[in-house]
Amino acid sequence: MQKKDRLNIYIIGVGGQGIGLLSEVLIRAADYAGLNLRGVDTHGLAQRGGTVQSHLRLGEGIHSPLIQKNKADLVISLERTEALRGINNYLKHKGTIIYYNTSWQTLDVRLRNKKEVQAKDIIKAAQKKEAELIEVYKDDLKEARMQNVVVLGEIAKRKMVPQIKREDYLKAIDDLMKGEKLKNNISLFKAILD
């Protein structure tokens, strides 16, 4: 694979949203697709409602698991404010940002020290970087903790990582879950994809 075929994927959200699972599915799917990869989840006190990030790097000749500032080809966010943070810190010029349009207000917003980030702020920030913007929201989703799978379905459907095929994603999901959880996630994933 040439350098131009490399892909830096930066995933961001709030602790509790299932960033870890989303990135683990992606990394395993990339492996099934035969890609060389490195990644790392950064989650200091993640479970406790703070920002969680995951770096994923695909392609030959990569060394560090960490993406450099403003070098992510693709930013995936599960939350609106975190989407803006991802665009600001990691999205490259003319990259792609996909985010789930839900809001978990920050402490400063709840204490009314800061204004809540709005969808239009994301549009502006993406425009400034001349980035492609994809906003995801599923109205009838019963279980908030499956928003990560909704986003994953969109990524697969739009072939945002061109080398990864449908069955690579399915195999990756199958590696990581079992029973009822596996059934629910697979059926949601397929519903979005097909």
Add this chain to the structure above:
Amino acid sequence: MKSMGKMLLKNQGFSEIVIGNTALVRAMIESKTRVITSYPGSPMPETAEAIKSIKKENRPFYFEFSTNEKVATEIAFGAAINGHLSTVFFKSVGLNVAADSFVQLPLMKIKGGMVVVVGDDPGANSSQNEQDNRHYAHLSYMPVFEPSDPQEVYEYYKIAAEQSQKREMPVLLRLSTHVCHAKQKVHFKAYKEITFDNSPKFFSHSENHIPITSKVFPMKKRALNRLEKLKDYANQTNLNQLVDNGNKDKGVITAGLPYLSLRDVLEDIENPPDILKLGVVYPLPERPIKKFLQEHKEIKILEELDNVLEKEIKVIAFDNNIKTKIIGKQDLEDWVNEYTPYKVKKVMQKTWPKIFKLEPEVENLMEVENRPAQLCPGCGHRSAFYVIKQVLSENDITVADIGCHTLGFLPPYEMGEVLLSMGHSTSTGTGLSLFNKERKVVSFLGDSTMFHAGLPGIVNAVYNDHNITLIIMENGTTAMTGHQNHPASGSNFNKKIKPVKIREILKGMGVESIYETDTYAQSKLKKIIKKAINEEGFSVVIASHPCMLKFTREARKNNNFKNNKVIIDQDICEQIHECVEEFGCPSFSIKENGEVNVNKDLCIGDGSCIQTCPVNAINIKRTEGGIK
């Protein structure tokens, strides 16, 4: 679903995507490590999760979470002098707790071999400092191996174990946060079970294990001698790697994660410098370093945190009359934070500005405030802080300790104003109480932390008759690091046990004034706190509520999670905002017009907020099908 436990015990070689901490466990198994101990702390706890994935009866080793890092180290040591290869692992600052025994290890003849694995935390991702534990190795004469990625974690551990066994000396394997957590496909070798020789090998008549007065000197000389001999190994091992870019002018000496960062940064550079990557960072491999110095005109020492390599390499150059220009740390910025690729780019740009160029900073349209970690919805600590804040006057002093309840220092509670280390709070609070008649002192302490390092401070408050109030924030688990058990949890890593009772420990230590309540019982808690802080002398309040993150997770797993939510009756709500501004549950969201709503993604329906509303506008809504 793939089973990690089965994978870790596979007999044939295999390749799998794992994090460094998981690769470490396979290395321990292949090396026939017999006794493994730990105390939970980031970045290391996933190592124990990987161990847990192997059924207890299938584990070819004994593992326990001990009550603290010192205890864990001593158990691993005891096992090792009895002939078993052992390993203790813990986080960066855990080494401070272990230090009293740790520094003695190199003096001993460690018959079975012993590898100490420490997870340093450059970037202070989840620690109270960025301490560089190479210093401990220097002061105790313990060799240090430093891998940079999960494949190397696996390989270096096996070599460290082998060297440790062969030389009967302890070896330190130094990891860092993003080496522990990095993921990649690691190639594992085959593994064959063996029958272990369990006969005790410890004999004191043939070997002195008592370092006291003049007996110390031969032991110290032996430690230094072993280190000297290990230098021969360090000089020729292929753990040190040369990246020859054919640059006769410039070279970089580095190790660990910064090496990977450097490789990425060099990609866009014309005529990149050569690299010498060190695998053994103490004792330094003098021979390849000397050669590398002599072959280049300018050498950059690229090292994260402190200038440990720099000082030693400058000595090598001085002693050998090598005139190569050596560039180490250039300003205070170079001492701070993790050496990510972006940071390395900045450091290298300062070093050789003509070669390394930084892209111009792009200004963002709108900056985003940080999102710090916070107490979870339903957390019992929130109910406690909310009440305690009401009882204390603004002038009173609150002392934080380590655990989830440290987060009480954030608004809106601002409970906990000073933090040193695990278990410090009772004694720091004691110091704050001296000569202090006008400001009451209240210290917080978690239950796991109490067992870890909190007990001496408590018994001291009894013994020396101090006038403070200690509030034990009991949630039944070691929550912050991922819900590991502790002596009062009712289980250890391996089996169910009779839980140790905190109240009885306190009584046994002579605490006379002990109060206890569930933190959701707010009016009771309020009364108790008032009483406790107004008493003369030492009083303890056990403020309990089970960790709700653990509770809801377990309920979901067992399919009996009642998916209830609270709702706000907008007809009753007067927008006093007590729920958002004072109680501060993250499940509440607020609109610009002041309307408060409940974020259904977050609310767990615990209802702890209901009693805080001055006009009773919060109700519980039972979700259909939620009640069983």
